[in-house]
Amino acid sequence: MSKPITLYSHATGPNPWKVAIILEELKVPYTTKFMDMADLKKPPFEALCPNGRVPVIEDPNTGITLWESGAIIEYLVQTYDTKAAFTYTSSPERFYVSQWLHFQMSGQGPYFGQGAWFSRFHEESLPSAKKRYFDQIKRVFYVLNKALEGKQWLVGEKCTVADLSFVTWDMMVPFIFGDDAGSLELEKNYPNYFAWNKRLLERPAVKKIAKDKTEASASH
Amino acid sequence: MSKPITLYSHATGPNPWKVAIILEELKVPYTTKFMDMADLKKPPFEALCPNGRVPVIEDPNTGITLWESGAIIEYLVQTYDTKAAFTYTSSPERFYVSQWLHFQMSGQGPYFGQGAWFSRFHEESLPSAKKRYFDQIKRVFYVLNKALEGKQWLVGEKCTVADLSFVTWDMMVPFIFGDDAGSLELEKNYPNYFAWNKRLLERPAVKKIAKDKTEASASH
DSSP states (O other): OOOOEEEEEOSSOHHHHHHHHHHHHHTOOEEEEEOOGGGTTSTTHHHHOTTOOSOEEEETTTTEEEESHHHHHHHHHHHHOTTOSSSOSSTTHHHHHHHHHHHIIIIIHHHHHHHHIIIIIOSSOOHHHHHHHHHHHHHHHHHHHHHTTTOSSSSTTSOOHHHHTTHHHHTTHHHHHGGGGGGGOHHHHOHHHHHHHHHHHTSHHHHHHHHHHHHHHHHO | OOOOEEEEEOSSOHHHHHHHHHHHHHTOOEEEEEOOGGGTTSTTHHHHOTTOOSOEEEETTTTEEEESHHHHHHHHHHHHOTTOSSSOSSTTHHHHHHHHHHHIIIIIHHHHHHHHIIIIIOSSOOHHHHHHHHHHHHHHHHHHHHHTTTOSSSSTTSOOHHHHTTHHHHTTHHHHHGGGGGGGOHHHHOHHHHHHHHHHHTSHHHHHHHHHHHHHHHHO
């Protein structure tokens, strides 16, 4: 039995919860330290992660401290998914998993994040900036919907970390779009995407994290 | 001798050139197909990449078609860098390479790209949006400068694909900041970053690609 990994997290930010889902799926023991945003961009946290963001993990079993959720996921599967239950060791499949993981990191997370910024946090209302990111988010739905045509999962015949990496940002859609969320008509406009996201949401590990996140949001 | 890889590229976009630098460093033969932006988000290109973006590679030696520059870089080093000249096979070093590559993909590229968008392409002038991204770009300089304190390269004692992945977006700083570029005072404010970027720019492979890009920009 391995010693628990420490996961530095935040009550509402989607990226640490993405890592928590992978830890749950892999049944790797972990403890969560919830950080306040105000403490991230200064010492001592900056010594763990010069980027001043969560997630960060510390793994006492290997001694590693690592940040960037995509890199943490690669570390976790290479270290703990020894039977490749959530990835592939064969080529080209393992590179397709990497491709979708990088698309999540560079194409989904940043655009969803900027959409949230301009709809919820920016100092002034900028309708054309908000529209830009809402349109980009719809493009992400379009790309995933197209890639999932006739398929249950992004790579091969099983759920991999590539699929799982998208779900915590997808959970943010109602927050990002607010009153505009209904007009997305996800089930009608992006049926493959919608069914895939529903499959992900029904997984016990994803359900547990959704519940943990709701509880953490209420108490932090 | 391996058959040349086809690199789908664009004359000015930094991400395909990032891959070209890795191909040059690894001395992997390749041919470049320059695409017009207008042809990316429709068939037949969408059949290669549902995301409708470059880079995409086709490797006749393995039969793979792959997109997302970060995933392409991982594929290239795992397939062609058999002596790990530009990466590590040891732990934790190989995970640190992954960490910085993911930071480039999720933390540098997207913010630099949005900075370019609001300074150069957006339909209206939005000073507070532009300022947001200029501030985020300065944070990226700050993070890299801090991480490079007392070091020549991001991971260990050699130049890896993690270092190389940043340089084509860094080349865009004058374009992004325009008249504001001088006020960045990169050498004074971020000396470790500045020296590291200079080391990268002096590499023959990077010099060649900078020249190729200038020529492609002039003729496409």
